[in-house]
Amino acid sequence: MSVRIQEFPGTPLHDDDIRSGRVLSIPGSAGAEYSWDVGIAMERYLAELKNGRLVGLRCHHCGRVLLPPRAFCEQCFQPTSEWVTLSDTGVIQTFAICHIAWDARRIDQPKIPAVIAIDGASRNMGLLHLIGGVAPDRVAVGQRVRAAWRPAAERQGSITDILYFTPMEK
Numbered sequence: 001m002s003v004r005i006q007e008f009p010g011t012p013l014h015d016d017d018i019r020s021g022r023v024l025s026i027p028g029s030a031g032a033e034y035s036w037d038v039g040i041a042m043e044r045y046l047a048e049l050k051n052g053r054l055v056g057l058r059c060h061h062c063g064r065v066l067l068p069p070r071a072f073c074e075q076c077f078q079p080t081s082e083w084v085t086l087s088d089t090g091v092i093q094t095f096a097i098c099h100i101a102w103d104a105r106r107i108d109q110p111k112i113p114a115v116i117a118i119d120g121a122s123r124n125m126g127l128l129h130l131i132g133g134v135a136p137d138r139v140a141v142g143q144r145v146r147a148a149w150r151p152a153a154e155r156q157g158s159i160t161d162i163l164y165f166t167p168m169e170k
């Protein structure tokens, strides 16, 4: 496929433009401030995490309970409006044992990221989180787990208000 350059008018940039500071040059501090709105569904989800609860939204068209909650069902293109309080328990669908951190640094205590099917949420709504409080060789797919919450006074309305999920039977 060929594209004629005339179809996309603009100003071509060259390396010299960047090096000479003709573009993208910000002397000193930009001092830019911003705020970010997470949206209606995520706002309540995060607030409920601070309260120590997991919540989802039900789609009235297909009946699925979406977790994390979304304002629209991506299958039906219908708005969701019925909040559902979910359990903080679930089943490990898959997991990995990681001996390196995100920056490729070796770590002494391995992390165990996992996808957890939360009880009450619909199929394929796996929540990505960590498994903890158990030796890595005792973790298994299909294992039932429960959220280990931060103390209430330390919660911030973040998914990290759950420290990790830990097996209900060890």
Ligand SMILES: [Zn+2]
Residues within 6 Å of the ligand: 059, 060, 061, 062, 063, 064, 073, 074, 075, 076, 077, 078
């Ligand atoms: Zn739906």
